[in-house]
Amino acid sequence: xTAVSQTPKYLVTQMGNDKSIKCExxxxxxxxxxxxxxxxxxxxxxxxxxxxxxxINETVPNRFSPKSPDxxxxxxxxxxxxxxxxxxxxxxxSHIVGEGTExxxxxxxxxxxx
Amino acid sequence: xxxxxxPEDQVNxxxxxxxxxxxxxxxxxxxxxxxxVQYPNRxxxxxxxxxxxxxxxKGSYGFEAEFNKSQTSFHLKKPSALVSDSALYFCAVRGARxxxxxxxxxxxxxxxxxxx
Numbered sequence: 001x002t003a004v005s006q007t008p009k010y011l012v013t014q015m016g017n018d019k020s021i022k023c024e025x026x027x028x029x030x031x032x033x034x035x036x037x038x039x040x041x042x043x044x045x046x047x048x049x050x051x052x053x054x055x056i057n058e059t060v061p062n063r064f065s066p067k068s069p070d071x072x073x074x075x076x077x078x079x080x081x082x083x084x085x086x087x088x089x090x091x092x093x094s095h096i097v098g099e100g101t102e103x104x105x106x107x108x109x110x111x112x113x114x
Numbered sequence: 115x116x117x118x119x120x121p122e123d124q125v126n127x128x129x130x131x132x133x134x135x136x137x138x139x140x141x142x143x144x145x146x147x148x149x150x151v152q153y154p155n156r157x158x159x160x161x162x163x164x165x166x167x168x169x170x171x172k173g174s175y176g177f178e179a180e181f182n183k184s185q186t187s188f189h190l191k192k193p194s195a196l197v198s199d200s201a202l203y204f205c206a207v208r209g210a211r212x213x214x215x216x217x218x219x220x221x222x223x224x225x226x227x228x229x230x
Contacts, residue, residue: 004157040222041152041202041222041223042222042223043158043204043220043223044220045217045218048217056217058217090157090158092157092158100146100163100165100208102148102160102163103158103160103218104160105150105157105158105159106157107156107157108155108156108157
């Protein structure tokens with residue numbers, strides 16, 4: 001059973017296109033995240049939702065829009081893709097916000113913008 | 115603002131030797147500290163964490179980490195390295211507060227190479 005699953009695993013698209021990445025967790029967690037890992041492997045949080053409510057919104061272009069239809073799902077939609085958006089995007093989930101709980105990560109979506 | 119420093123981009127160690135991956139942190143209040151491992155083309159996997167209590171924390175795959183409050187460090191250790199331990203290791207910190215959400219800040223990662 002996959003705990004945190006992301007689709008697609010690989011995404012190659014042209015500049016200017018709009019694309020979505022989906023994420024689902026079956027761990028019963030109440031908090032979900034999107035992270036971006038660049039080519040140097042730096043990992044940076046983009047967004048976090050707790051029970052469908054946005055609680056973290058880092059300095060991310062408006063072209064990135066997360067959506068959480070329920071607490072088990074957190075999707076990421078990206079408009080007008082740019083070359084600099086190429087990266088690996090990780091979805092993660094964890095239990096209670098503010099506690100010392102570890103996160104569970106998906107396998108990542110490797111986005112390549114050409 | 116909280117931060118994490120992993121001073122070594124890469125650590126090389128011979129198989130069977132002890133290994134240490136260094137991490138220091140800066141945070142307001144008490145820290146929650148984590149170590150994660152990332153294998154190639156995979157997501158991060160949780161190894162261990164420190165919340166409170168014993169300074170020596172034991173985790174998965176024989177790893178342990180020692181919390182040192184005076185040195186604000188949380189170094190990852192293993193007594194005997196395996197080739198299969200070769201991966202990218204991330205230290206992370208979250209400050210404990212009574213209210214509000216504290217995001218987790220990750221270090222820049224340390225590549226561990228275990229040489230047969």
